[in-house]
Amino acid sequence: MSLQKMTTKKIIEKKQKGEKIVTITAYDYSIAKIVDECGFDLILVGDSLSQVILGHENTLGVTIEEMIHHTKAVSRGVSNALLVGDMPFLSYKIDVRDAVYNAGRFIQEGGAEAVKVEGGTEILPTIKAIIDADIEVMGHIGLTPQKVYRFGGHLVQGKTLDAAKKLIMDAINLQNAGVFSIVLEGIPWQIAKLVTSTIDIPTIGIGAGQYCDGQIIIIYDMLGIFTEFKPKFVKHFGKVGENIRNALNAYKDEIIGSKYPDLDHSYSYPTEDLSEINEWFESADVKEEATKLKEKLT
Numbered sequence: 683m684s685l686q687k688m689t690t691k692k693i694i695e696k697k698q699k700g701e702k703i704v705t706i707t708a709y710d711y712s713i714a715k716i717v718d719e720c721g722f723d724l725i726l727v728g729d730s731l732s733q734v735i736l737g738h739e740n741t742l743g744v745t746i747e748e749m750i751h752h753t754k755a756v757s758r759g760v761s762n763a764l765l766v767g768d769m770p771f772l773s774y775k776i777d778v779r780d781a782v783y784n785a786g787r788f789i790q791e792g793g794a795e796a797v798k799v800e801g802g803t804e805i806l807p808t809i810k811a812i813i814d815a816d817i818e819v820m821g822h823i824g825l826t827p828q829k830v831y832r833f834g835g836h837l838v839q840g841k842t843l844d845a846a847k848k849l850i851m852d853a854i855n856l857q858n859a860g861v862f863s864i865v866l867e868g869i870p871w872q873i874a875k876l877v878t879s880t881i882d883i884p885t886i887g888i889g890a891g892q893y894c895d896g897q898i899i900i901i902y903d904m905l906g907i908f909t910e911f912k913p914k915f916v917k918h919f920g921k922v923g924e925n926i927r928n929a930l931n932a933y934k935d936e937i938i939g940s941k942y943p944d945l946d947h948s949y950s951y952p953t954e955d956l957s958e959i960n961e962w963f964e965s966a967d968v969k970e971e972a973t974k975l976k977e978k979l980t
Contacts, residue, residue, distance in 0.1 A: 688723050688764040690796060690818045690862040696723065696895070697884040703863075703896025705886055706904075708759075709735050709752050713901060715759035722763050724886075726798060726820075726898060727753045729768040729827070733910075734902040741827045746773045746784055750792040757793025766820055767794035771828045774799055778811045785812045785819075798865065800826035802852025806859050813860040821856040823849055824890065825868025836913070838889075840869040846876075853877045853885075865898065866890040868913075889915035 686692075696703050705724035708714040709731045717725055731752055732744035746769075753767045767788035774781035788794040796818035799809065812819050824839045833839070840849045849869060856864055863884040866874045871891025878885045878893055887894030899915075902908035905922040936942035951959065 687762055690764065693723060693764060693863055694883055697882070703884055703886060705896055705898040707731075707898065707900050707902075708756050709901075711755045711759040713759075714756040717901070718760045718763050723896070724764045724766060724898075725756065725760055726766045727756050727768055727792075727794070728798075728900065729770045730900050732770075734900060734908045740830050742771045742830070744770050746770055746787070749773075750787055753788060753792030753794050764796065765794050766796045766798050767792050768798045774808055774812075775801070775805065778808050781808045782811050782815045782817075785817045786815060789817055796820055796862065798822055800828050802848070803855045806855060809856070809859045809861060819861045820886075821853075821861040821864040822867065823852045823856070823864060824866050827867075836868070838868050838870070840873045846870075846873045849873055850877055850880060853881050857881045857883050863896075866894055868915075889913060 693703060703723050704721075705726060706717055706722055707728040707730060708717050708725050709727060714725060727749065729741045729744050729749060731749070732738040732741045735752070736744060736748065738744065749767060749770050753765070757765055769781075769784060769788070773784045785797045788797050797812065798820040799805065799812075800822040802821075802823045809819050809821070825833070825836060827836065830836060840846045849866075850873070853864055853866075861883065863886055864877075864881070865886045865888060866877060867887075868889040871893060874885065874887055874890035875893035878895060884895035886896045886898050888898050900908065903912070903916045904919045906918040906920055907923040907926070909923060933942070
């Protein structure tokens with residue numbers, strides 16, 4: 683299947699045409715290559731790798747060096763999808779100058795074509811500075827995991843009148859600042875529908891219902907690999923985790939039972955020369971010759 687390279691402009695055009703935007707996370711070359719071959723519009727190297735790849739309790743543990751490392755790997759497997767790097771905790775909210783520099787590293791070193799940042803109206807100056815540096819930005823509002831301690835957990839946001847109003851205003855302000863799309867996470871579907879109908883740029887939902895312009899999910903969640911907790915919005919589209927366990931147990935059993943590797947999975951010494959090596963092995967003092975060779979080399 684021949685695909686055209688996706689761009690931020692084309693992502694926006696998909697909303698204008700009423701076409702759904704299909705996105706997902708990826709963290710390594712092999713998975714990214716498969717996703718790209720399936721014709722996805724956008725791949726996010728999410729800071730969720732902090733949990734599903736590195737084993738941290740939340741997204742706060744991953745560093746910018748680790749994020750760029752994984753973004754590099756993913757970029758090598760992507761030819762068609764738009765690649766977005768997720769800016770981790772402490773990489774963009776301390777100092778605007780540092781934020782622009784760190785965003786630039788995702789582009790220059792990581793091979794990303796855009797970055798994602800969490801936050802609404804309160805981080806507009808930072809977003810504008812990054813965009814002024816010619817770096818495309820994806821917004822992210824609602825349940826923003828980097829605020830997990832402030833929220834008191836991974837709790838649904840926008841469930842009061844004031845909170846819902848703020849989400850809508852944040853989305854408008856982010857659009858006016860120049861972001862090309864906004865992730866809506868963990869908010870009531872009715873509010874996501876209002877946001878989506880209010881702004882001209884795409885909304886990408888995760889736990890925000892069906893009325894967003896597109897959807898994103900953590901690939902290790904939808905494949906059933908990461909199962910330590912399962913948010914309400916997660917659907918397992920495959921039993922890959924179970925398949926991996928079955929494969930590993932079969933591998934283990936065949937090793938213990940001396941079934942693997944069999945001759946079909948082994949290399950053979952040339953038959954015409956086999957008698958020579960056997961004769962040498964039976965007649966020579968192999969250990970003594972090995973000792974002599976070692977002494978000669980040292």
